Amino acid sequence: MNIGIIVYSHTGNTYTVAQKLKEILDGEKYSATLEQVSINSEAKPGEGNFKFTNTPAVDHYDAIIFGAPVHAFSLATVMKSYLEQLPSLSGKNVACFVTKQLPLTWTGGNRAVNQMKDICISKGANVLGTEVVIWSKSSREQSINNCIENLSKLNF
Numbered sequence: 001m002n003i004g005i006i007v008y009s010h011t012g013n014t015y016t017v018a019q020k021l022k023e024i025l026d027g028e029k030y031s032a033t034l035e036q037v038s039i040n041s042e043a044k045p046g047e048g049n050f051k052f053t054n055t056p057a058v059d060h061y062d063a064i065i066f067g068a069p070v071h072a073f074s075l076a077t078v079m080k081s082y083l084e085q086l087p088s089l090s091g092k093n094v095a096c097f098v099t100k101q102l103p104l105t106w107t108g109g110n111r112a113v114n115q116m117k118d119i120c121i122s123k124g125a126n127v128l129g130t131e132v133v134i135w136s137k138s139s140r141e142q143s144i145n146n147c148i149e150n151l152s153k154l155n156f
Ligand SMILES: Cc1cc2nc3c(=O)[nH]c(=O)nc-3n(C[C@H](O)[C@H](O)[C@H](O)COP(=O)(O)O)c2cc1C
Pocket: 008, 009, 010, 011, 012, 013, 014, 015, 045, 046, 068, 069, 070, 071, 072, 073, 074, 099, 100, 101, 102, 103, 107, 108, 135
């Protein structure tokens, strides 16, 4: 089974989690591929005036894990726009995670990951799970490990 791990990462945190996830998932049971959504480098985070430079296709994946940062208590606009422009996700199992700086999931984490989930459901996906990774120093390691453990346990 082919799993696509598709992330947008502005400063590299979400990408770091995605790399660890790929290491765990890529093996006998699954073949995991990590791809990045990217935009022109001059665009500032949170502003809508960006141009995509890479929008990974999803049709060849059986299941997909989407990852993105929280920006201004919401899902990063780049990931929101990327998900909205995708074709149907019908029949695909999906999981979503976000990374965020502030401790406590209610400072944008739950809202952002639910935005991802809702867009995926609106495209026909079967959303198996969601995770919020808190990047503040005291919680980071445990939060990353929980995310990876919970996502890798899902029955894609
Ligand atoms: C423009 C901007 C807005 C942000 N807003 C929030 C926020 O509302 N809540 C939060 O917890 N972290 C916020 N952060 C921190 C990022 O979510 C956090 O550092 C995340 O892990 C970055 O992921 P990345 O390195 O993959 O881009 C913000 C960061 C930026 C650049």
